[in-house]
Amino acid sequence: MNNREEILGKLRDAVVNMEEDAARTAAMEAIESGISADDALLEGLVQGMKVVGDLYERQEYFIPEVLICSDAMVAGLEILQPHLPADANRVTEKVVIGVVQGDTHDIGKNLVKIMLETSGFDVFDLGRDVPLPDFIDKAQEIGARIIGMSTLMTTTMDGMKAVIDELKIRGIRDEFIVLVGGGPISQSFANEIGADLYASDATSAARKLKTLVEERACA
Ligand code: B1M
DSSP, X not given: OOXXXXXXXXXXXXXXXXXXXXXXXXXXXXXXXXXXXXXXXXXIIHHHHHHHHHHHHTTSSOHHHHHHHHHHHHHHHHHHGGGSOOOSSOOOOEEEXXXXXXXXXXXXXXXXXXXXXXXXXXXXXXXXXXXXXXXXXXXXXXXXXEEEEEOOOGGGTHHHHXXXXXXXXXXXXXXXXXXXXXXXXXXXXXXXXXXXXXXXXXXXXXXXXXXXXXXXXXX
Protein backbone atom coordinates (compact mmCIF):
# COMPACT_ATOMS: atom_id res chain seq x y z
CA MET A 1 0.00 0.00 0.00
CA ASN A 2 1.42 3.44 -0.86
CA ASN A 3 1.64 6.29 1.60
CA ARG A 4 -1.46 8.05 0.25
CA GLU A 5 -3.69 4.97 0.57
CA GLU A 6 -2.27 4.29 4.01
CA ILE A 7 -3.12 7.78 5.28
CA LEU A 8 -6.61 7.75 3.73
CA GLY A 9 -7.11 4.37 5.40
CA LYS A 10 -6.06 5.86 8.74
CA LEU A 11 -8.66 8.62 8.31
CA ARG A 12 -11.39 6.08 7.51
CA ASP A 13 -10.38 3.81 10.39
CA ALA A 14 -10.23 6.68 12.89
CA VAL A 15 -13.88 7.49 12.15
CA VAL A 16 -15.01 3.85 12.21
CA ASN A 17 -13.05 3.18 15.43
CA MET A 18 -14.41 6.35 17.12
CA GLU A 19 -10.92 7.83 17.68
CA GLU A 20 -10.89 11.62 17.69
CA ASP A 21 -7.15 11.94 18.38
CA ALA A 22 -6.32 9.47 15.62
CA ALA A 23 -8.55 11.43 13.22
CA ARG A 24 -6.70 14.66 14.05
CA THR A 25 -3.29 13.00 13.69
CA ALA A 26 -4.20 11.36 10.37
CA ALA A 27 -5.62 14.66 9.08
CA MET A 28 -2.34 16.42 9.94
CA GLU A 29 -0.40 13.60 8.31
CA ALA A 30 -2.52 13.98 5.16
CA ILE A 31 -1.80 17.70 4.93
CA GLU A 32 1.92 17.24 5.64
CA SER A 33 2.24 14.55 2.98
CA GLY A 34 0.59 16.68 0.30
CA ILE A 35 -2.80 14.94 0.10
CA SER A 36 -5.34 17.62 -0.78
CA ALA A 37 -7.74 18.51 2.03
CA ASP A 38 -10.78 17.69 -0.10
CA ASP A 39 -9.41 14.23 -0.97
CA ALA A 40 -8.65 13.63 2.71
CA LEU A 41 -12.20 14.69 3.56
CA LEU A 42 -14.08 12.85 0.82
CA GLU A 43 -11.89 9.75 0.35
CA GLY A 44 -10.96 9.47 4.01
CA LEU A 45 -13.34 10.82 6.65
CA VAL A 46 -16.55 10.64 4.59
CA GLN A 47 -15.79 7.07 3.45
CA GLY A 48 -15.33 6.18 7.12
CA MET A 49 -18.75 7.64 7.89
CA LYS A 50 -20.24 5.55 5.09
CA VAL A 51 -18.84 2.40 6.71
CA VAL A 52 -20.40 3.59 9.98
CA GLY A 53 -23.74 3.93 8.16
CA ASP A 54 -23.49 0.31 6.98
CA LEU A 55 -22.60 -0.89 10.50
CA TYR A 56 -25.62 1.01 11.86
CA GLU A 57 -27.90 -0.56 9.27
CA ARG A 58 -26.54 -4.03 10.12
CA GLN A 59 -27.21 -3.21 13.79
CA GLU A 60 -23.56 -3.68 14.69
CA TYR A 61 -23.39 -0.02 15.75
CA PHE A 62 -26.15 1.83 17.59
CA ILE A 63 -26.93 5.52 18.10
CA PRO A 64 -24.21 6.21 20.74
CA GLU A 65 -21.49 4.64 18.57
CA VAL A 66 -22.64 6.57 15.50
CA LEU A 67 -22.52 9.85 17.40
CA ILE A 68 -18.99 9.20 18.67
CA CYS A 69 -17.90 8.29 15.11
CA SER A 70 -19.37 11.56 13.91
CA ASP A 71 -17.36 13.43 16.60
CA ALA A 72 -14.21 11.77 15.23
CA MET A 73 -15.14 12.90 11.71
CA VAL A 74 -15.64 16.47 12.92
CA ALA A 75 -12.29 16.38 14.80
CA GLY A 76 -10.50 15.47 11.56
CA LEU A 77 -12.54 17.97 9.59
CA GLU A 78 -11.50 20.82 11.90
CA ILE A 79 -7.87 20.15 10.97
CA LEU A 80 -8.63 19.91 7.23
CA GLN A 81 -11.02 22.84 6.88
CA PRO A 82 -8.43 25.68 6.81
CA HIS A 83 -6.63 23.77 4.04
CA LEU A 84 -9.63 23.29 1.75
CA PRO A 85 -8.71 25.10 -1.46
CA ALA A 86 -10.52 28.41 -1.86
CA ASP A 87 -12.01 28.62 -5.35
CA ALA A 88 -10.18 31.19 -7.44
CA ASN A 89 -13.37 32.08 -9.35
CA ARG A 90 -15.48 32.77 -6.31
CA VAL A 91 -19.17 33.46 -6.75
CA THR A 92 -20.78 36.01 -4.50
CA GLU A 93 -24.21 34.54 -3.87
CA LYS A 94 -26.05 33.97 -0.63
CA VAL A 95 -27.42 30.51 0.14
CA VAL A 96 -29.87 29.53 2.86
CA ILE A 97 -29.38 25.88 3.80
CA GLY A 98 -30.94 23.49 6.30
CA VAL A 99 -32.31 20.05 7.08
CA VAL A 100 -36.07 19.90 6.63
CA GLN A 101 -38.57 19.72 9.46
CA GLY A 102 -38.73 16.39 11.29
CA ASP A 103 -35.16 15.39 10.43
CA THR A 104 -32.16 15.89 12.70
CA HIS A 105 -29.49 14.24 10.50
CA ASP A 106 -27.05 17.05 9.76
CA ILE A 107 -23.66 15.49 9.04
CA GLY A 108 -24.15 15.56 5.25
CA LYS A 109 -25.67 19.06 5.29
CA ASN A 110 -22.66 20.32 7.25
CA LEU A 111 -20.33 18.91 4.59
CA VAL A 112 -22.36 20.56 1.82
CA LYS A 113 -22.17 23.85 3.70
CA ILE A 114 -18.37 23.58 3.94
CA MET A 115 -17.98 22.81 0.23
CA LEU A 116 -20.29 25.69 -0.73
CA GLU A 117 -18.31 28.09 1.46
CA THR A 118 -15.11 26.83 -0.10
CA SER A 119 -16.56 27.68 -3.51
CA GLY A 120 -17.21 31.22 -2.30
CA PHE A 121 -20.92 31.06 -1.49
CA ASP A 122 -22.07 33.05 1.51
CA VAL A 123 -23.99 30.39 3.45
CA PHE A 124 -26.63 31.01 6.12
CA ASP A 125 -27.18 27.76 8.01
CA LEU A 126 -30.65 27.26 9.48
CA GLY A 127 -29.53 24.02 11.17
CA ARG A 128 -31.66 20.91 11.35
CA ASP A 129 -35.35 20.13 11.89
CA VAL A 130 -36.09 23.47 10.23
CA PRO A 131 -39.74 24.60 10.10
CA LEU A 132 -40.58 24.68 6.39
CA PRO A 133 -41.60 28.38 6.07
CA ASP A 134 -38.24 29.39 7.59
CA PHE A 135 -36.39 28.44 4.38
CA ILE A 136 -38.33 31.07 2.41
CA ASP A 137 -38.65 33.66 5.16
CA LYS A 138 -34.91 33.65 5.91
CA ALA A 139 -33.98 33.72 2.21
CA GLN A 140 -36.20 36.79 1.70
CA GLU A 141 -34.91 38.43 4.87
CA ILE A 142 -31.23 38.20 3.90
CA GLY A 143 -31.71 38.54 0.13
CA ALA A 144 -30.57 35.01 -0.76
CA ARG A 145 -31.52 33.66 -4.21
CA ILE A 146 -30.61 30.08 -3.36
CA ILE A 147 -32.39 27.66 -1.03
CA GLY A 148 -30.66 24.35 -0.17
CA MET A 149 -32.57 21.56 1.54
CA SER A 150 -31.22 18.29 2.89
CA THR A 151 -32.94 15.22 4.28
CA LEU A 152 -31.92 11.67 5.08
CA MET A 153 -35.35 10.23 5.76
CA THR A 154 -38.09 9.09 3.41
CA THR A 155 -40.63 10.32 5.97
CA THR A 156 -39.47 13.95 5.63
CA MET A 157 -38.76 14.15 1.88
CA ASP A 158 -42.12 15.68 1.12
CA GLY A 159 -41.16 18.75 3.16
CA MET A 160 -39.00 19.77 0.20
CA LYS A 161 -42.02 19.71 -2.10
CA ALA A 162 -44.01 21.74 0.43
CA VAL A 163 -41.35 24.50 0.36
CA ILE A 164 -41.36 24.59 -3.46
CA ASP A 165 -45.17 24.63 -3.51
CA GLU A 166 -45.15 27.51 -1.02
CA LEU A 167 -42.77 29.47 -3.29
CA LYS A 168 -45.32 28.98 -6.10
CA ILE A 169 -48.23 30.02 -3.87
CA ARG A 170 -46.36 33.20 -2.93
CA GLY A 171 -45.71 33.85 -6.65
CA ILE A 172 -41.93 33.95 -6.19
CA ARG A 173 -40.82 30.52 -7.50
CA ASP A 174 -38.76 32.01 -10.35
CA GLU A 175 -36.79 34.21 -7.97
CA PHE A 176 -35.04 31.22 -6.36
CA ILE A 177 -32.73 28.36 -7.23
CA VAL A 178 -33.72 25.31 -5.15
CA LEU A 179 -31.02 22.70 -4.49
CA VAL A 180 -31.94 19.38 -2.87
CA GLY A 181 -29.94 16.38 -1.66
CA GLY A 182 -29.59 13.66 0.96
CA GLY A 183 -29.72 9.86 1.19
CA PRO A 184 -33.22 9.12 -0.22
CA ILE A 185 -33.23 12.03 -2.70
CA SER A 186 -32.65 11.30 -6.40
CA GLN A 187 -32.65 13.21 -9.66
CA SER A 188 -36.09 11.82 -10.47
CA PHE A 189 -37.48 12.97 -7.09
CA ALA A 190 -35.94 16.41 -7.67
CA ASN A 191 -37.62 16.56 -11.11
CA GLU A 192 -40.92 15.38 -9.66
CA ILE A 193 -41.05 18.12 -7.01
CA GLY A 194 -39.74 20.83 -9.38
CA ALA A 195 -36.36 21.50 -7.75
CA ASP A 196 -33.75 23.23 -9.92
CA LEU A 197 -30.83 21.06 -8.86
CA TYR A 198 -30.07 17.72 -7.27
CA ALA A 199 -26.64 16.72 -6.02
CA SER A 200 -25.61 13.33 -4.68
CA ASP A 201 -22.63 14.61 -2.70
CA ALA A 202 -21.13 17.75 -1.25
CA THR A 203 -18.56 18.34 -3.98
CA SER A 204 -21.01 18.02 -6.84
CA ALA A 205 -23.49 20.24 -4.94
CA ALA A 206 -20.96 23.09 -4.97
CA ARG A 207 -19.88 22.42 -8.56
CA LYS A 208 -23.40 22.14 -10.00
CA LEU A 209 -24.67 25.17 -8.10
CA LYS A 210 -21.77 27.31 -9.24
CA THR A 211 -22.32 26.29 -12.87
CA LEU A 212 -26.04 27.10 -12.71
CA VAL A 213 -25.45 30.48 -11.04
CA GLU A 214 -22.90 31.38 -13.73
CA GLU A 215 -25.25 30.24 -16.53
CA ARG A 216 -28.10 32.34 -15.14
CA ALA A 217 -25.80 35.35 -14.78
CA CYS A 218 -24.95 35.07 -18.50
CA ALA A 219 -28.55 34.47 -19.61
CO1 B1M B 1 -30.29 7.92 11.41
N1 B1M B 1 -31.33 7.11 9.95
N2 B1M B 1 -31.90 8.04 12.50
N3 B1M B 1 -29.13 8.73 12.71
N4 B1M B 1 -28.89 7.52 10.27
C1 B1M B 1 -30.64 6.89 8.68
C2 B1M B 1 -30.81 8.06 7.74
C3 B1M B 1 -31.40 5.58 8.15
C4 B1M B 1 -31.37 5.43 6.62
C5 B1M B 1 -30.78 4.34 8.85
C6 B1M B 1 -31.58 3.08 8.61
O1 B1M B 1 -32.47 2.79 9.37
N5 B1M B 1 -31.28 2.35 7.56
C7 B1M B 1 -32.82 5.79 8.74
C8 B1M B 1 -33.83 6.55 7.85
C9 B1M B 1 -34.87 5.62 7.28
C10 B1M B 1 -35.85 6.37 6.44
O2 B1M B 1 -35.53 6.87 5.41
N6 B1M B 1 -37.06 6.46 6.87
C11 B1M B 1 -32.51 6.56 10.03
C12 B1M B 1 -33.40 6.65 11.13
C13 B1M B 1 -34.70 5.85 11.02
C14 B1M B 1 -33.10 7.41 12.28
C15 B1M B 1 -33.98 7.63 13.53
C16 B1M B 1 -35.47 7.81 13.27
C17 B1M B 1 -33.67 6.43 14.46
C18 B1M B 1 -34.50 6.39 15.72
O3 B1M B 1 -34.43 7.26 16.52
N7 B1M B 1 -35.27 5.34 15.79
C19 B1M B 1 -33.35 8.91 14.13
C20 B1M B 1 -33.89 10.19 13.46
C21 B1M B 1 -34.56 11.10 14.37
C22 B1M B 1 -35.01 12.33 13.58
O4 B1M B 1 -34.23 12.95 12.89
N8 B1M B 1 -36.26 12.67 13.70
C23 B1M B 1 -31.95 8.76 13.66
C24 B1M B 1 -30.86 9.27 14.36
C25 B1M B 1 -29.55 9.19 13.94
C26 B1M B 1 -28.34 9.64 14.76
C27 B1M B 1 -28.65 10.78 15.73
C28 B1M B 1 -27.80 8.46 15.50
C29 B1M B 1 -27.31 9.95 13.62
C30 B1M B 1 -27.39 11.40 13.09
C31 B1M B 1 -26.33 12.32 13.69
C32 B1M B 1 -26.34 13.64 12.98
O5 B1M B 1 -26.57 13.76 11.79
N9 B1M B 1 -26.02 14.68 13.74
C33 B1M B 1 -27.82 9.02 12.51
C34 B1M B 1 -27.04 8.59 11.43
C35 B1M B 1 -25.59 9.01 11.45
C36 B1M B 1 -27.57 7.81 10.37
C37 B1M B 1 -26.82 7.09 9.24
C38 B1M B 1 -26.24 5.84 9.87
C39 B1M B 1 -25.70 7.86 8.54
C40 B1M B 1 -26.08 9.23 8.00
C41 B1M B 1 -24.83 10.03 7.72
O6 B1M B 1 -24.48 10.92 8.47
N10 B1M B 1 -24.09 9.67 6.63
C42 B1M B 1 -28.00 6.79 8.22
C43 B1M B 1 -27.82 5.50 7.44
C44 B1M B 1 -27.07 5.73 6.15
O7 B1M B 1 -27.09 6.80 5.56
N11 B1M B 1 -26.44 4.69 5.70
C45 B1M B 1 -29.19 6.92 9.07
C46 B1M B 1 -22.82 10.30 6.29
C47 B1M B 1 -23.07 11.59 5.48
C48 B1M B 1 -21.71 12.18 5.08
O8 B1M B 1 -23.78 11.24 4.30
O9 B1M B 1 -25.86 12.44 5.07
O10 B1M B 1 -25.89 10.99 2.98
P1 B1M B 1 -25.18 11.91 3.89
O11 B1M B 1 -24.75 13.22 3.05
C49 B1M B 1 -24.13 13.17 1.79
C50 B1M B 1 -25.12 13.14 0.60
O12 B1M B 1 -26.37 12.56 0.91
C51 B1M B 1 -25.20 14.56 0.13
O13 B1M B 1 -23.90 15.07 0.42
C52 B1M B 1 -23.44 14.53 1.67
C53 B1M B 1 -21.92 14.47 1.68
O14 B1M B 1 -21.34 14.00 0.48
N12 B1M B 1 -26.16 15.50 0.71
C54 B1M B 1 -26.55 16.61 0.02
C55 B1M B 1 -26.73 15.55 1.93
N13 B1M B 1 -27.49 16.62 2.06
C56 B1M B 1 -27.39 17.32 0.90
C57 B1M B 1 -27.95 18.55 0.53
C58 B1M B 1 -27.65 19.03 -0.75
C59 B1M B 1 -26.86 18.32 -1.62
C60 B1M B 1 -26.28 17.10 -1.26
O15 B1M B 1 -28.12 20.21 -1.19
C61 B1M B 1 -28.75 21.11 -0.31
